[in-house]
Amino acid sequence: MPASFLQIIRRDIRSSELLALLVALTLSVAALSSVSFLADRMQRAFQFDARQLLAADLLLVSDQPLPERFIQEVKARQLNSAQTIVFPSMATVGTQSKLASLKAVSSTYPLRGSLEVLPSQANLTPPSGSVWVDPAMLNALQAKVGDQMLLGDKTFLIGGILQQELDRGAGFMNFAPRVMMSLDDLQSTGLIGLGSRVTYRLLLAGSDQAIVDYEKWAERWIESEGLRGLRIETLENAQPVMRKTLERAERFLSLVALLTAMVAAVAIALSARRYVLKQADVCAVMKCLGASQKTILVNQIKVLGALCLSAAVMGAAIAYGVQEVLIRILGNLVFTNLPALSLWPLAWSVLFSSSLLIGFAGPPLFSLVMISPVRLIRKELGALNIKVLWVALLGLITCLTLIAIAAQDLKLAFWVAASFGLAVTLFALLSWCVLRILNFLFSKWGSKSFALRFAFTAQARRSGFAVMQITALGIALMALLLILLLRQDLLATWQGNIPVDAPNRFMINIQEDQKQNIAQSLIDAGVSTPSFSPMVRARLIEVNGKAVGPNDYVEENARRLVDREFNLSYTEQLPDGNRITAGKWIEGNAPQVSLEVGIAKTLKLKLGDQTTFELAGEKVTAPITSLRKLDWSSMKVNFFVVMPPAMLAGMPQSWITSYYQSPAIEGLDYRLAQSYPNLTIVDVATSLRQIQDVLDRLSSVLGLLFAFTIVAAILVLVAAIAATQDERFRSAALLKAVGASRHLLRKIALAELAIIGILAGALAGLAAGAAAWALGRFVLEIEFHAFAQSLAMGIGFGLLACLLAGFRFQRRIQTATAMECLREI
Structure with missing residues (x-):
């Protein structure tokens, strides 16, 4: 019997219909399994390296300096700790300047994992007076190890090249290349001032129970004190932005793979039907020679089994190669070191091939069992009783199940x-x-x-x-x-x-007494007269008299928006590229707010809602009187929240501007960074x-x-x-x-x-x-x-x-x- 079965398989595989069925099935398995392999490795990388992704066991993140109470509690519980401060700043080497993501770290950083630096360093962190930089920074500044780098008011020695910094997150989360320095040197640079976008982090490490106890204490303290802009990151929510972005990319790739699988499923159904029509006479002859329904059924099951196994093996092999190519293409957009492949995607390949084959090809193939010997002499009865409704229903259920499993x-x-x-x-x-x-x-x-x-x-x-x-x-x-x-x-x-001449520079952290000189410097360099916009940092604390916080929202984006500080501005004229979609633009000095439609939708705000912002220790309350659609493609300065000048003009503020700088203008960023170290110029x-x-x-x-x-x-x-x-x-x-x-x-x-x-x-x-x-x-x-x-x-x-x-x-x-x-x- 085994010999005869092999002969049957060799004979059938020569038929173009069965071969097409095998190719379509293999293609479906390969398309979805390749994405499954990649997703599996990235998800397990989160699980295996979560502590390294945090550089700690627990992380407190804030947009304001952390209260001393948290540090005192760390000492009282005898936990290991480290601190980091991250913000954008201009870095200069010679006559070249570039925006950097500056990270000041304490001597105990990192608590988990390690940095990879070339040439190898004895220190775990940059020594005082020295900085470590990304390779991209050296290329942009045409610099090398040993050169001097100006950061604010102080010059540092470039002492090493950062090869790996796991807790930074995905490469596309921070476009500005990293410059890492000692926390002890930060104050001497004079870089942190009013309007600076700074992120403060407290890293903790210890026993699992000690970390859990501290986390519970911190959550109670944050809630009791009503602290805003301070969040806790643990192994479960490590790198939430990175995780969310990778999940989106995974879903997008899964969508393409699913489209491929569904198209291939159509080919499977068509090929199976064609194969059945070709095999109908063969099965009729077998019945004339005494073959029972059981014999024909067993043969068809063996054919399906051989197809399933072959497609699973070949599809998994192709998928493995494809996901390796995907990783090479993505490069540093994913983890530097991914864990080895697990067996789950292979098991998924077998399950997927089996389900697809049974759902789309099984019913037509099994219908061969019902073929009558009369078919040999009555060709006009060539239409097979394939149970069309059952085929369609089973195929649809299989499709829905596979889509749900694959898409997650x-x-x-x-x-x-x-x-x-x-x-x-x-x-x-x-x-x-x-x-x-x-x-x-x-x-x-x-x-x-x-x-x-x-x-x-x-x-x-x-x-x-x-x-x-x-x-x-x-x-x-x-x-x-x-x-x-x-x-x-x-x-x-x-x-x-x-637009071709759209602004390609944003200048932020401008102080009131610097506007006139900066404007003149830009004009002298050949840049058109800049328009400065005021920027006030504030936090949304109440809506319609009710306090709001991250816990009042389910959507992650809304939680983050309400937890962070907004950049507010004031003006009497509707900014260029802004279009009123509801309500009326600001009139007079009465309290009123003009809100961007996307923010309003995310935070579930509408016209007439009373909003209360906290800025510089004061509360400002005003109703939403208009919703605006912003033209982000103009590359001009835009604000989510705009109020009348009478409400914000007296508040602590900095200024921002955007302008187009021709490639022919060289050295302007460098001259401005030297004259005004507090400025952040975003190219x-x-x-x-x-x-x-x-x-x-x-x-x-x-x-x-x-x-x-x-x-x-x-x-x-x-x-x-x-x-x-x-x-x-x-x-x-x-x-x-x-x-x-x-x-x-x-x-x-x-x-x-x-x-x-x-x-x-x-x-x-x-x-x-x-x-x-x-x-x-x-x-x-x-x-x-x-x-x-x-x-x-x-x-x-x-x-x-x-x-x-x-x-x-x-x-x-x-x-x-x-x-x-x-x-x-």
Whole structure:
């Protein structure tokens, strides 16, 4: 029996249908498992290296100096501690200046893990008078180890290059390169002043129980004292921003992989049906020779088992290679040292391949058991009893289950499933209606082209097959177009919204007595007259007379917004690029607030709500009188909260401005940093280039998974064309028998393929355009108008794909005789 089974497998694998089934299944496993492998390694990196990601067991983070009470309690409990202070500042070497993320650390830092510095240092932290810097900083400043770096009022020796700093977070969370110095040297720089964006951290380490006890004490103290802007980070919520960003990237990659898997599932269903039709006669012969249903069922189970195991092994192998490539592409956007692979993604691959195979290919294959021997003599009963409703139901349940498991996000799973199901339903319904209408029009008014009339008649007569082909191809093309539009058109639209002469410098921490001289310096350097905007630091503490805090919100973004300080501003004129969407702009000196619509939505604020801000120990209360839409693409200074001058003019404040600095102007940043050490000058052009580098890397990752989608679409296309080959051979045999020429057969075939390609492409183009518009409008907040391009690309791709895929099949039909065509059926 084993020998005969191997012979059966060797024979069946030669069939293009079973081979297509194997390839489609392998592709599905590879697409989802590659993302699963990568996600698994990153998640376990959080678990394995959580303490190193904190550089401690517990972390207190604040935007104000930590109360001395917390440090006293640390000493009383005999915990190990360290302190860090992080803020942006200008760093200068020679005539080159660049914004740096300055980190001052105490001598005991880090408490967990270690820094990697070149050349190797005996010290755990930079010695006094020395700094360690990122390699990117050396490149930007054209500097080297041993050079002198100016930070504020003091000059430091560049003593080492930071190779690894695990507690910093993901590379794309801090675009400014790191400069690390001793905490003892910070005061001498004179860098921290009014308006400085400073983050204070207290790091703790000790026994697990001691850390838990301190955490509980700290939580009670923070709550009892009503301390705002102070949060606790533990092993469970280590690097929350990094974790959230990686989760978003994982969901996005999973979305692409899911689209690929769903497209491949269509190919699996089509290939399985085609394979069943081919095997029907074989099973009928076996029954004539005495084979029982059990024997046929066992054989089919073995075929399914062999397919499942092969697809799981090959898919897992491909996925392993792909995730290694993904890690190389992402580079320092993920952890430097990822843990080894676990067996869970491999188990997931087997589970996924089994579910897909059973859900989409199992029912058609198992229906072979029910084949009657009568099929051998009654070919007209070629339609198999495949239990269409059961197949559809089981396939849908399998789809939903796999989407939920793979996405690990119910919302994402719901939208993917709903979109997929809605697209299939609409494509099938619309294609059926269009075919009926076109057939009616051609039959009523006729056409001079016999080939065209015959093609429409044939499509209407085989409407079920035609609808299946158009729907399957449309789904595949929609996935392709959506990813293409996502990668190119939406990104191009975003880039196109940024004016060429948009401001590329932001200058913050400007003091009142410095404005006039700074303005003159910019004008003398050839920069247009700057416009200064006041900036007041404040915290939202009450809404409608009720105290608000992070615990009043569920969404993480809202919790962080209400926990941090806002930058408020005041003006009488509506700023450029601001548009009132609700209410009226500020009038007079009465208390009033103009709020940005995004912040209002996140914090669930509306017109008329009374807001109370605390600034410099005073409370300011005012109602929300207008909501504004900001033009972020203008790159000008924008504020979430704006009030009348009478409310804020007398408060402690700094100033901010933005301007365009031509590349031809050299050394201006350096001269300003030397003259005004307190200034922070942000080179947005450099940041945009760094952002673009991140986008390019993610685009490359997306492109790699996009290749999976292309292969899946090709499989769908070939399977859809092959699904009607028996009917095509039958029609060709009849036409050849009555004297049809090769030229006529070619014209009929081209007409049929063109109808399928145009309809599928048009549906895919419209659906992809609508999806891209919705994504741009509600997610990316940009306008998308490339509907015509999407429709044209869909029709072009559909027509080209059908003609190319059908070419091989039509050549066989045209070169075969009528008898040979009948034998192919």
